Amino acid sequence: MKKYVFGIDIGGTSVKIGLFNLEGILLEKWDINTNKEENGKYILNDIYNSVIKRTPNLDEVSGYGFGVPGLVVDSKIIKCVNLGWENYDLKSIFSKLVNNTNIIIKNDANVAALGEASSGATIGYKNSVMITLGTGIGGGIIVDGKIVDGAFGAAGELGHLHVVKENGRLCNCGNQGCLETVASATGIKNKFIDLRDNSNIDSIVDEKLHLSAKVIVDAAKQGDLISEEVIESVTYYIGYACSILSVVTNPDIIVIGGGVSKAGTYLLNKIDHYFRKMMFEPVKNTRIVLAKLGNDAGIYGAASLVNK
């Protein structure tokens, strides 16, 4: 008898595994290391070994949902640069290990958006968008309760919205001026360094040894002028992205997640302020909220892919 589904969120450092019942309740969660050796060829075996320890009778498992950090089309992985996977047939390999074909794979940021929609900040809304602000920026678009994958698996790649028109900083993708270059944790640090190096104003952040987005946000909250200017810039660009999204798929609700979102309502209120300055008036009831599930959004979303 089927009792469980697994939600598996594969990251560059660790794999988060969640064991859920068929009501979508998380029963247990744990992490294993991501072994990226030899182009990630050990990752699926490691997951299998971990799964079978907790559920020796795999016949009780209804399905396995995966979130992976890369481009995915119809559960086929095009590319996961961080894991060394390219045109990697995860579904076929893993289905042989577990003797189960109810396996669905999607992009990790998309899956996190689905997690917030199924069990987090956007429960009850058919149309939502999640923007994940971390070292980079990811995103996910939910339309009528389903992830939008896109033709090339690039739907919701909101970090690569081109937002700085001229002299934008080079992005990891090779382009210039992507949202990720100005509003991710990395973008926050770079903007701070730019402003500090071109300013005569002192900053309380100077004394800190480890420059981080958190340190800069905390300094801004204390009134540090340079840090405040950084946060105005960051929230302007995220508000801008929200205004764009609100006339493309026109979500009920936009959820801000990822490490940077721990800055909380301080950040959220500024994003909302800029959104409202730029938005199309008929979308004024669009809500912008903070994510609720933190790092668990991925396993919740992955599980809900296969738990229908």
Next chain:
Amino acid sequence: MKKYVFGIDIGGTSVKIGLFNLEGILLEKWDINTNKEENGKYILNDIYNSVIKRTPNLDEVSGYGFGVPGLVVDSKIIKCVNLGWENYDLKSIFSKLVNNTNIIIKNDANVAALGEASSGATIGYKNSVMITLGTGIGGGIIVDGKIVDGAFGAAGELGHLHVVKENGRLCNCGNQGCLETVASATGIKNKFIDLRDNSNIDSIVDEKLHLSAKVIVDAAKQGDLISEEVIESVTYYIGYACSILSVVTNPDIIVIGGGVSKAGTYLLNKIDHYFRKMMFEPVKNTRIVLAKLGNDAGIYGAASLVNK
């Protein structure tokens, strides 16, 4: 026996009516005037009278699809400013007239996008976007073969993408810097006037009495410097919009329609050029093409709403 569906595209000046068979083949099409008197209260009766003349036995009609110029949620019209309709229950009124409840209503630009997808330039693609460049700018987003309506009926309102960050021209929507202000036929004329009035260069357009987007496009094709600069600006902004769309819903194909698109491959190649400068590399196989159905896109799309 059911033999027909109607595709009805209600505009501010005329109502286009298409009679289709159940295979989606257009059998006849015609226009009637849009009578906007008394907040558009005569429009539906006029349509009914026109419909019943061509198909006296309404039992043969399977359904009626409508495109309307305004915001629509779940076939409920929130607002059609040009027609004087607000919270107008078209479905309930028209279903009583024709004694048929298979009536679906959506935004006209969204319906045109569906028309191109079902019978025009984007046949065979599950994910597409249409940008309609006319006096204003409309748009429609197709995901998995279906129109994205959005939470407040504003999905695909691409004319209100905020694209000019500073000192943008005032848009009809009350905002500043919308795509419509810089890339519609009106935007083309305004940009031309701005450049001409601030330039010492002569333009061959000066001699023409009726300034229009077409005149400016034709002059640009002939090497008129000011007109060329206008077209570079217009195509930059449309290319920018395409780059945005390509990482939000990530369509296979983007179709450019509306009166301005009659400028043809001259315009298309420039849009494609700017798109490729700004796009996220993994979406490089996104195609940008010209619309095929012209003014008939609306009736095709409207018919396909109810012809399943």
